[in-house]
Amino acid sequence: MTTVTTPTPMSDSIAEPWASEQTITCRDERTGLRAIIAIDDTTLGPGFGGVRYRAYPSTTAAAREAQRLAAAMTLKHALAELPYGGAKSVVMLDGRTPLAPGSPERGALFARFGEMIARTAGTYIPGVDMGTLLEDMQTIRDEGGARAFCDEVSPSPFTARGVHAAMRAAAVHHHGVGGLAGTEVVVQGVGSVGAEVARLAHADGARVTVADVDTVRAEALAAELGGRTVDARQAPFHPADVFSPCAVARVVTRENIGRIPARIIAGAANDTLDEPGCAEALREAGITFVPDFVANAGGVVQVHGGVSGWSDAQTLAAVDRIGDRVTELLTTAEAQGITPLAAALQRASAALGREILT
Numbered sequence: 001m002t003t004v005t006t007p008t009p010m011s012d013s014i015a016e017p018w019a020s021e022q023t024i025t026c027r028d029e030r031t032g033l034r035a036i037i038a039i040d041d042t043t044l045g046p047g048f049g050g051v052r053y054r055a056y057p058s059t060t061a062a063a064r065e066a067q068r069l070a071a072a073m074t075l076k077h078a079l080a081e082l083p084y085g086g087a088k089s090v091v092m093l094d095g096r097t098p099l100a101p102g103s104p105e106r107g108a109l110f111a112r113f114g115e116m117i118a119r120t121a122g123t124y125i126p127g128v129d130m131g132t133l134l135e136d137m138q139t140i141r142d143e144g145g146a147r148a149f150c151d152e153v154s155p156s157p158f159t160a161r162g163v164h165a166a167m168r169a170a171a172v173h174h175h176g177v178g179g180l181a182g183t184e185v186v187v188q189g190v191g192s193v194g195a196e197v198a199r200l201a202h203a204d205g206a207r208v209t210v211a212d213v214d215t216v217r218a219e220a221l222a223a224e225l226g227g228r229t230v231d232a233r234q235a236p237f238h239p240a241d242v243f244s245p246c247a248v249a250r251v252v253t254r255e256n257i258g259r260i261p262a263r264i265i266a267g268a269a270n271d272t273l274d275e276p277g278c279a280e281a282l283r284e285a286g287i288t289f290v291p292d293f294v295a296n297a298g299g300v301v302q303v304h305g306g307v308s309g310w311s312d313a314q315t316l317a318a319v320d321r322i323g324d325r326v327t328e329l330l331t332t333a334e335a336q337g338i339t340p341l342a343a344a345l346q347r348a349s350a351a352l353g354r355e356i357l358t
């Protein structure tokens with residue numbers, strides 16, 4: 001077997017060693033493995049969260065991303081009422097191109113990582129995330145001996161269904177029973193989740209405009225739905241009732257809120273807000289922001305349904321409850337004069353028995 005040696009930036013450190021319940025570094029010279037597992041909170045159950053496999057400028061950046069994403073998983077599971085804590089791990093590329101899927105080197109890397117995950121004795125359960133594949137999870141499970149969630153079913157359609165349920169609930173909250181019918185919806189990013197969100201909104205009677213850096217993909221979907229396209233960067237500023245960010249993070253900033261015509265923001269993209277203070281600025285601007293970790297939980301609900309042996313009908317009903325949750329959050333937020341994000345964090349705080357601040 002080829003030995004892969006990976007230089008480690010020795011001056012790097014974990015900037016916030018106590019940000020998570022546990023932050024575990026994993027090193028293996030034979031396979032070149034450099035990974036960080038962040039287990040944010042296990043109050044509600046074992047920490048579940050995907051494995052990212054990508055390059056990071058430093059160990060500090062990798063650790064920060066693992067910890068931040070792990071904390072978001074804690075909130076997502078708490079709000080979705082799932083019996084998991086929050087966790088995430090990163091396998092650092094260290095500037096190299098990814099090892100080829102199916103190669104012995106990649107197999108050895110994820111087998112070794114699996115052995116390290118197994119040492120957490122089930123406290124960390126990995127799943128697929130950016131840069132990793134179902135087969136990597138199978139390697140972690142079969143060769144590493146760790147518990148891993150590697151359902152054969154893609155979570156994306158379930159994530160989309162949840163986003164649509166969230167969007168619809170927010171529209172009903174605003175416009176009454178008609179919901180999305182007759183509204184204008186703009187979807188930014190029409191990949192596996194966004195395209196399905198656009199289709200569901202269209203089927204619900206909305207006029208849909210789509211945006212993607214892949215303009216061919218956007219044009220094809222617009223043609224399918226009888227809609228239009230808009231430049232990917234201009235999507236947030238397109239005249240619409242609902243803006244659904246389904247591509248990249250931090251598209252809503254303090255600087256651009258004044259230019260967003262939509263009254264509802266509900267999408268799949270994690271970390272939609274550039275910083276938590278944007279939630280209050282959105283409220284002041286009269287824009288209802290459905291927190292991303294509430295709207296995009298359909299995928300984890302499906303994964304849980306898969307491992308729990310739920311029927312399809314049970315899983316779909318559980319995903320659809322995201323809409324009920326959004327209604328409750330918006331009602332609470334309105335009654336208390338707080339943002340939906342603050343209402344969601346209140347709920348997470350109650351579930352976790354500790355105060356979670358933005």
Ligand code: NAD
Pocket residue numbers: 155156157159188189190191192193194211212213214217232233246247248249268269270296297299
């Ligand atoms: P994807 O890779 O299938 O699709 C992303 C799409 O966004 C692609 O079509 C890409 O061309 C486009 N895109 C990239 N940058 C863009 C930009 N700046 N402007 C407009 N379009 C851009 O990803 P996905 O699985 O559909 O996930 C979409 C988002 O939802 C991601 O932020 C992801 O983290 C989040 N999310 C996904 C799931 C899931 O189940 N897939 C679950 C929770 C959260």
